[in-house]
Amino acid sequence: MDNLYQFLKDRLAENDPSPLYQRLVTAIKEAIQQEVLSSETFLPSERNLAQNLGVSRKTVRHALETLREENVIGSHQGVGSYISRDISYTINNEAGFSEIVTRTGATPSTHWLSKQAIEAPEAIADELGVAAGTPILQFKRLRSIDGHPVSLEDSYINCPQIEDPEAVGDSLYSFFKEQGIVKGKHHSAISACMPDEELRQLLNCSEMTPLLLVRQKVDYPDSKQILEYSINYCLSDAYEFTFEH
Known part of the structure; x- marks a missing residue:
């Protein structure tokens, strides 16, 4: 997961006026496109993402909800969010x-x-x-x-x-x-x-x-x-x- 965290940090550090949650959405999509994340891979927990990226859990939650609405990720209760191939x-x-x-x-x-x-x-x-x-x-x-x-x-x-x-x-x-x-x-x-x-x-x-x-x-x-x-x-x-x- 270290590669993923570093990839997302680098993207979030770029000069972009968009809201932070939207930048995180874009960064996760880019991680999928560049195969830092692959289909069916589980994402780190909301808490771990927030801690390792230095952002609030509210920001992470908003980003994950957006990705879920766009069908980029799915979720299993008690297991977490995963990259969807649907x-x-x-x-x-x-x-x-x-x-x-x-x-x-x-x-x-x-x-x-x-x-x-x-x-x-x-x-x-x-x-x-x-x-x-x-x-x-x-x-x-x-x-x-x-x-x-x-x-x-x-x-x-x-x-x-x-x-x-x-x-x-x-x-x-x-x-x-x-x-x-x-x-x-x-x-x-x-x-x-x-x-x-x-x-x-x-x-x-x-x-x-x-x-x-x-x-x-x-x-x-x-x-x-x-x-x-x-x-x-x-x-x-x-x-x-x-x-x-």
Whole structure:
């Protein structure tokens, strides 16, 4: 823990007008990014952090509460706080994977398996509400957090405005914003499934690892036309989905 304390002290000593608790939040996120702290590692107790960093327990408590609200850390009663590897998605959230992961202090990455223009297969065409054979785009990608695969996402886009699928970078939703493509409501269905051979290889999991299967449609604003239909396979120990009513 000496390395951690020194790392946090150095960050807190930097010239920054932000409130002290917020600087501690940022310092802990940087410690995760630079692997001074890793997933599932337990943090020192509130008292030990305060004593070793020379700050009040109130400051530490405020920082930990903020990190907990942002899902950067979790806690077990009687054990303490630990670095979470969970990604908390709020269904209908405007933010995409990359933005959400970055907020937690972790590093998102995308490995593209497919970026291509295709003719819509009948099953996908039905979901998008277009005729089979309609030109659409397919984006299939493996998502990772700090180098560890956590989900496989297969998206089908009905948007003639996108002429070149290769122009899309790591974040599809960031590309939408850059191109002025406005998303409407999200319609999601979540179920459980077990991984087939392809999923086991891509997600580096066993045949007994349960996955969350998330099927999602995103429509255009003020229209029943579907912009995106996606099929997502997520490691169940890496995701937490919440619903807002």
